[in-house]
Amino acid sequence: MIRSTYLTVIFFLTFSLALAQDFTINGSVVDENNIPVVLANVILLGEEGEFIKGTVTDDQGDYRIHSIAKGNYRIVASYIANIVESDLLVVTSSIEMPPLVLQSAQELDEVVVTQNKPKLEQLADRHIFNVENTAISDGDIWDVLKRTPGVMVMNNRLYVNGSSKVNIMINGKLVNLPEEDIINLLSGSSASNVQSIEVITSPPAKYSAEGGLLIDIKMKKNLVAGYNGAVFNRYTQGVLPKHTVGTDHFFKGKRVDFSTNYSFSHDRDWTRYSDATTFFEDGQENEIWTAEQKSISKGKSHNLNLFLDIELNKKNALSFSSTSSFSPNNNTIYTSSTDIESTNADVIARLKGLNTLGDDTYNTSNYLDWVHKLNDKGAEIATNAHFTYYDSKDNQELNNDIVVGFTENTSENTLNISSDQIINLFSAQTDLTLPLSKQSTLETGLKFANINSESSILQSGFDETITNINPSESGIFNYDEQI
Incomplete structure (x- = not known):
């Protein structure tokens, strides 16, 4: 048994x-x-x-x-x-x-195009994609990431080595932004200011607490003493136009490097989506639902980056960097129509939908770094202080209406949702790097982080005439954490 x-x-x-x-x-x-x-x-x-x-x-x-x-x-x-x-x-x-x-691009007999090719450099813990002064740097930074070897962008999400746990850095500083806001920041920033993209597959010890892989966007610095600057204007016409205008400035002195970049983007997107679904009952076609959805998105974004490096003496260096993004009055309007038909093409019902979404987002991240070299063999102490302020306000109105059929249940339902979130992040970190030999290095450090988040949400609507139902709900969520 x-x-x-x-x-x-x-x-x-x-x-x-x-x-x-x-x-x-x-x-x-x-x-x-x-x-x-x-x-x-x-x-x-x-x-x-x-x-x-x-x-x-x-x-x-x-x-x-x-x-x-x-x-x-x-x-x-x-x-x-x-x-x-x-x-x-x-x-x-x-x-x-x-x-x-x-296959490489086609070669034309009558045209000769001369340009620098982007170079790929492989190191033990990362690979470096040099794009400075190449045709790839003519667009925005988001477009450059899409072309970076080892980086995949699917459905506006970054993947490295098949993993979606990817953090973005600019000049070695982590960008503390939600994914959709990182896209807005990089889409509105000109790639002409980018020197290289570093894809770090084995992050150094000081980043291990954040987890995930890293993409470090290295911005150019003025290699020649003095000042240079540029103004750029980029316009794209599709179904709706997209427009970006901005300016870059670089200054290099004997002990001071300064660079700043500002851009303003005005994007408009139009999307149309169609879907047909057949439902069966007892193995026979019963109903056909045909949906048509259109959306129009309009968004404005101001992006400002500042980088300042000061060499105090041969052993001490101070740097300040700031990345800010402001996206006011962005809105998206979705309209949809769904027809429910019998197998004889008779309209049983028609549903209309309207979804209006508006948001305002402001984010600024600021970093102060001090590096003290202990010797000429690479030993150093690095101290960093970081502060991020994030404020996002969203408003959404959903309206659904049965315009044909179901006359006994015909109604118009509306739902209004408004939310507000404010996040303050502060961190301070000290790292010690101590080469022990040509083959080994000791890295250790100490980090403190404080997180404060205040969120609120208010919803009201649906059919307020229905008895015994309170359509209004609100919630407040406060969160504090120290690590």
């Missing part, structure tokens, strides 16, 4: 493992000369183009994607501005893919 029980358990475990079996796709990415492409982005997409997972190629140009269920997929590989896509893959077992070949 016991033996039969064991055999039954083993059978079911084996059967379950077989059903849950995942597969692997192996392959490589090469250029047109059959040379392996290192740090090419490789993305696994579903049959409908949805993002599944991603990775990057290794030093041999090879990639491996694990834990893939049965299904239909496509592989897309990209490196800077070059993209290649595989045919549709039917995955029923592990697959060894033929090499994906990235």
Whole structure:
């Protein structure tokens, strides 16, 4: 009896493992000369183009994607501005893919274009993508990140080595902003002021508390003594226009370096979305729901960056940096219409929806650093103080109305939501770096952080004529933390 029980358990475990079996796709990415492409982005997409997972190629140009269920997929590989896509893959077992070949841009007989190519430098803990004075630096910083080897942007989210836990730094200073505000900041900042993008896959000890991988955006400094500056104006016309204007300034003295960048962006986006869903009842088509949604977004953003470096003497250096972003009166309007039809194309009901979203966001992050060199062998003490202030106000109105059908239940429902959040972050940190030999370095430090957050939300609406229902709700949330 016991033996039969064991055999039954083993059978079911084996059967379950077989059903849950995942597969692997192996392959490589090469250029047109059959040379392996290192740090090419490789993305696994579903049959409908949805993002599944991603990775990057290794030093041999090879990639491996694990834990893939049965299904239909496509592989897309990209490196800077070059993209290649595989045919549709039917995955029923592990697959060894033929090499994906990235083709360079076409060469025209009558046109000669001279430009610097972006350079990729690989170190033990990071790779550095040098973009200064290249064609890539003609856009904004967000566009540069999209082309940086080893960095993937899917649905406006950053991925490094397949991980979405990525922190952004500017000149070695962490940017304490929500993801959507980081996008606004980088989209409104000209890449002409960027020297390089460093993708740090093994963060130094002083960043280990934050967790995740790091992308450090290195801004240019004036290498020649004196002053230089520039004014830029960028305009893009699609269905709706986008406009960015700004200015850069650099000054270098004997012991003082100063740079500042200001930009103003006015973006407008128009999106249209259609969807048709068929519902079945008892194995037969019953209803068809056809939805049409349109959205118009309008946003303005002011971005200001300041960097000041002062060499006090040969052993002491002081620096101050500030990153600020102000986005007032941003709004998005969603309109939707859904038709519910029978299989005979008769309209059973029609639903109308209106969603209006407005927000104001202000953020400023300020850093003060002091570095004292203990000797000429790399030993130093670094002290940093940081303060971030974040204020976000959101207002949303949702309106739903049944305009056709369901006459006995026809009603108009409205929901209003307003929220406000203020966050204060303060931290102070001291780090000691002490080289022990050519092969080893001791790093240790002490950090204090204080977080204060005050949030409030108020909602009112839906059908206020309904008895025994209070449609108004409010909440206040205060949070304090010291580490």
